[in-house]
Amino acid sequence: xxxxxxxxxxRVLAALRGEAVDRTPVCNPTSVATVExxxxxxxxxxxxxxxxxxxxxxxxxxxTELGFDTIMPxxxxxQESSALGCKMQWEQKDNWPTVRMRxxxxxxxxxxxxxxxxxxxxxxxxxxxxIRILKKEYGNxxxxxxxxxxxxxxxxxxxxVEPFLLMxxxxxxxxxxxxxxxxxxxxxxxVAQIExxxxxxxxxxxxxxxxVSGDYYKRFLRDLHIELVERLPVPLIxxxxxxxxxxxxxIAQTGMAAFHYDSKxxxxxxxxxxxxxxxxxxxxxxxxxxFAKGPEEVRQEVYRNLDAGVPLVGPECAIPLQTSIENxxxxxxxxxxxxxxxxxxx
Amino acid sequence: xASINDISNEFVRNEIDEYIKEPDEREGLIxxxxxxxxxxxxxxxxxxxxxxxxxxxxxVEALADGVPALEIMDDGLIAAMRIVGIKFRENxxxxxxxxxxxxxxxxxxxxxxxxxxxxGIKPLAKVVMGTVKGDLHDIGKNLCIMxxxxxxxxxxxxxxxxxxxxxxxxxxxxxxxxxxxxALLTTTMPNMAVTIEAFIDEGIxxxxxxxxxxxxxxxxFADDMGADGYGKDAMECVxxxxxxxxxxxxxxx
Ligand code: B12
Ligand SMILES: [Zn+2]
Numbered sequence: 001x002x003x004x005x006x007x008x009x010x011r012v013l014a015a016l017r018g019e020a021v022d023r024t025p026v027c028n029p030t031s032v033a034t035v036e037x038x039x040x041x042x043x044x045x046x047x048x049x050x051x052x053x054x055x056x057x058x059x060x061x062x063x064t065e066l067g068f069d070t071i072m073p074x075x076x077x078x079q080e081s082s083a084l085g086c087k088m089q090w091e092q093k094d095n096w097p098t099v100r101m102r103x104x105x106x107x108x109x110x111x112x113x114x115x116x117x118x119x120x121x122x123x124x125x126x127x128x129x130x131i132r133i134l135k136k137e138y139g140n141x142x143x144x145x146x147x148x149x150x151x152x153x154x155x156x157x158x159x160x161v162e163p164f165l166l167m168x169x170x171x172x173x174x175x176x177x178x179x180x181x182x183x184x185x186x187x188x189x190x191v192a193q194i195e196x197x198x199x200x201x202x203x204x205x206x207x208x209x210x211x212v213s214g215d216y217y218k219r220f221l222r223d224l225h226i227e228l229v230e231r232l233p234v235p236l237i238x239x240x241x242x243x244x245x246x247x248x249x250x251i252a253q254t255g256m257a258a259f260h261y262d263s264k265x266x267x268x269x270x271x272x273x274x275x276x277x278x279x280x281x282x283x284x285x286x287x288x289x290x291f292a293k294g295p296e297e298v299r300q301e302v303y304r305n306l307d308a309g310v311p312l313v314g315p316e317c318a319i320p321l322q323t324s325i326e327n328x329x330x331x332x333x334x335x336x337x338x339x340x341x342x343x344x345x346x
Numbered sequence: 347x348a349s350i351n352d353i354s355n356e357f358v359r360n361e362i363d364e365y366i367k368e369p370d371e372r373e374g375l376i377x378x379x380x381x382x383x384x385x386x387x388x389x390x391x392x393x394x395x396x397x398x399x400x401x402x403x404x405x406v407e408a409l410a411d412g413v414p415a416l417e418i419m420d421d422g423l424i425a426a427m428r429i430v431g432i433k434f435r436e437n438x439x440x441x442x443x444x445x446x447x448x449x450x451x452x453x454x455x456x457x458x459x460x461x462x463x464x465x466g467i468k469p470l471a472k473v474v475m476g477t478v479k480g481d482l483h484d485i486g487k488n489l490c491i492m493x494x495x496x497x498x499x500x501x502x503x504x505x506x507x508x509x510x511x512x513x514x515x516x517x518x519x520x521x522x523x524x525x526x527x528x529a530l531l532t533t534t535m536p537n538m539a540v541t542i543e544a545f546i547d548e549g550i551x552x553x554x555x556x557x558x559x560x561x562x563x564x565x566x567f568a569d570d571m572g573a574d575g576y577g578k579d580a581m582e583c584v585x586x587x588x589x590x591x592x593x594x595x596x597x598x599x
Contacts, residue, residue, distance in 0.1 A: 089507070091480060095533050098482040102505060161485055165442040166449070169396070211441045211485065287532045287562040320532040 008069030009199065012143035015279055015311050016200060016235040016257040023339040024306060024313055026332045027070035029145055029202040029237045029260045029281060031318035032062040035094060036325050040065065045321075046090040049076055049097050050122065052129035059134060063142045065325065067332040068314070071138060073130040074147035075318065077204055080189050081149070081157040083121035084114070094321060104160035109174060112158075112181040119192050127189075128196045135197030145237070146198030148190035150205025150228075151182035152221060158182070165211070168220065179224060190232045200235040202260065203228065209243030209264075217247040225254040237281060241317040245269060252277040262316045263289075263301070267308035281312040284331065291320040295330035302334035306342075347373075348380035355379075355387035358429075361394055365433050375428065382421045385413070389422030389454065394429050396446030402453040415461040419498070423454050427496030431581045434489070441485060448492035455495070469500035471591045472522040476504030476513060477560075478537040483530035486560060490526065490583040497584050510537075510544035517545075517554050523594050524587060527573075529560040538563070539571035555590040559583060 003022045006014065011025040038044040043058040059073035078099050082088050087100040106112055118124060127146070134144050149157075155164040155178060168175040190201050205225070207217045229236055235257030243264045244251070251259050252274040259278050261270055263285035270280055284290060284301045305313050313335055319328070353359040358379055366372045379387060385408060392400035401423075408418055430447040433439045475491050477484050484506045491501045502520050504512055508527075517525055529535045538558050545551040558573045559582075568576035574590055577583040 089482070095480040095531075101482065102484075162445055162488065166445050169442045169446050209437075209440075213440050216440070216442075291532045322533060 007140075008063065008142040009140065012069050012312070013199060013235070016237075018276060018279060018311075021311075024311065024335050025069040025143075026313055026335055027068055027143070027145070027281065028062065028072060028314040028319065029070070029147075029239055029258075030204070030315070031072060031075040032066060032068065032315075032328065033058055033075040033321065034319065034323050034325070034328075035321050036323075037061045037065060038093060040325075044093040045075070045095070046092065046097055049079070049090070050126055052126050052133060055126055055130040056133040056137075059130065060138060063138060066328045068142075070143045070145050071134050072145045072147065072202070073134060074127055074202075077147075077149055077153060078157070079123045079127050080118075080185055081154065082123040083118050084154070084158060084185060086157050096318070096321070099157045101157060101160050104158060104163060106158045107163070109177045109181060112178060114185050114188065118185065118188060124189060124192070128192055131193055131196040131198055139197060143199045144197060145200050145202055146190070146193030146196075147202040147204065148186050148193065148232075150186055150203050150221075150238075151179040151224065152205045152207050154182045154185060155179065156206065168212075168216070172219070175220065179220060183224060183228070186228065187231050190228075194232070194234050198234065200237060200257070201232060202237045202239050203232075203256070204239040206240060206242075207247075208240050208262075209246055211242070214246035214250070218250045222250045222254060225251075225256060229255040239317070245273065248273040254278070258312060260314075260316075267305045267310050271308045271310060279311045281314055282310065283316045284314065286316055286318075286320055286323075290315055290323045290327050293327075295327055298327050298330045299334040299337075302331055303338055306335065306338045348377045350376055352376070352380035353387070354384045355391050357391040357395070358387050358426075361391075361429055361433075365436065365438050366429065367436070368432075371432055375425070378425050382425065386418065386421035386425075389418065390426035390429075393423060393426040393447055393450045393454070396443060396450055398446070398450040398453040401450040402457075405454040405457045409457060409461070415458045415465075416467060418454065419458050419462070423451050423458075424496055424498060427451055427493065431493050431496070431584070435579055435581050441489070444489055444492065448496070451492070451496055470498040471524055471587070472500045472502065472520055473587060474502045474504065474513065474516045474520060474522045474525040475528070476508035476516075476526075477506040477528045477530075478534050478541065479507060479509045480537060481529050481531050481534035482506045483560070484528070486530065486580075487526075487528035489580045490528070490559065490577075493580040493584050494587060497588075499587060510541040513541050514544055514548055514550075517550070523553065524555050524557070524590055526557045526559065526583065526587070529558075529563060532562050535560075535562055535567065538573070542572050555594055557583070557586050557590060 003020045006022045043054040048054040048058045062068045081099045087103045090097045237258040238256045239260040241262040245265045261282040263283045389404045555574045557575045559577045565576045575586045577586040
């Protein structure tokens, strides 16, 4: 069966629904910002994280320069934490902004308060405005993806990583209560982005095998992620970098549309676990391949994913800011070549 | 040669039997624990189980009964931290569990440290540790610090986002001869080289051994930037630190 030619938006949305596509879509659900792209369109960090026009302009390069099928305007993981009151470090052009997790703002569940200006705070509003700009300009051709952080990552930011992880051992019930309460921020910001025009949402929630067990994911997050699928009415792309094979079974049970996975997990093994239940996105290695190697190695990793049947291809996580445009452009090129070589002659 | 059945504490015996598979490490731990008093084994068991209150109480009791502080530190706490480090490296436990064991270690050390320093017993060495400028990842660095402390090093923790100047100042202030840098971002890894340059410019590069680590760092990078050593995980960090201290002492003659 051949599928009629699609544009990027149609292609991505079809793949996220598990439907047939004309070719595998290329996307990065986390961030494609690089210094080279910042220079190209004069939209440098940190301003591109704080001014909607610059944010939109830098994000659009994912489509206009790189030829990806998605545009993702949130380059960091801190916009809502800033609006929640975390202490921020905005950094310079050559680094991502971050939260000062050593100075946590919450200790107990009752400390959790979602400020009334949560969605009008400059750093959340910036994202909403950028999505509106992008929707107007590119909304018909390419999938606009938003990003709302899951409660586990918000926990790292607001409670500090170590206190939060210790709480999960000392008092799992309390941790669950915290997660439930923080979920309101996830939902509110997600809904606002959908209203602003996002076609899909990335939901990073760093319960990675580098930090916690697979059983932790099941105990603390699986049901909560199922609930998020019900409360956020667009396709959701769960993002967890690091080792995740041991929890992919549970992730596949959430009903999320897609799972954005890391190169520490072998594509074929991952596909074996999730099968058709969730669409994998990934998993081209960032630090070793995209950042440090050349187009030929990038191509090999793209092929490894396509050979394994991975339905959406892209980098594993926010790409290193010094990644070359050449390496990134190689991803869609390789995808097209692979499909040409694998098309069944009519 | 000692056998696993020479370990009297059932919990410790089972832990070693179930989790410590690498022959050298297994033999070493069996030999260590076979020679440790059952009282110290109980402290170790509580530590491996993350029971900070039990470690606290048992340490206080042992001190009151006249067990030397050094014995409690070496046999009760440090030996157990070794089991924890190996279990983490082999993915039997994860970061929350390691944090709770480290908290238990700290509970015991809170009683031991003042006694040791009052009696003039020196730590293995002083180590200055920090995550480099622009980088906020500190989980791995903190685990290294826990294991270093758990081995008897005194660690000065500079936290995250540490500039070359801050490393310089800390090394000079504490007269440390060993320093470790951590980086998790490809964007911040070059700051390790920048820091090493700063030590050269100050003319004190030869006075301090520098180790580096973090997920994107490799032995090759470490060699390129002129570090003295690279460690892949917290256990290697400890082994490396010990080796560098030895090298340093040999060079000092
Ligand atoms: C947890 C995590 C976070 C947490 C950090 C919390 C904290 N307080 O540390 C949060 C969610 C906040 C976070 C933020 C970001 N992260 Co992050 N994060 C991770 C993740 C998932 C795990 C890292 C970790 O803690 N591992 C567990 C520890 C135990 O391992 P470790 O750090 O490697 O340490 C061990 C060894 O390396 C060694 N070691 C460590 N230090 C030292 C030092 C010495 C001297 C020695 C000898 C040994 C040694 O021993 C340790 C113990 O065994 C990794 C993914 C991955 N696959 O690694 C991404 C990752 C590191 N993050 C990444 C990114 C991009 C980011 C962000 C930029 C995201 C964004 N878009 O905003 C921000 C960065 C902010 C900043 N400026 O620092 C990328 C980095 C890509 C790159 N190489 O440039 C990674 C690799 C994800 C990926 N696959 O691309 N992150
Ligand atoms: Zn990630």
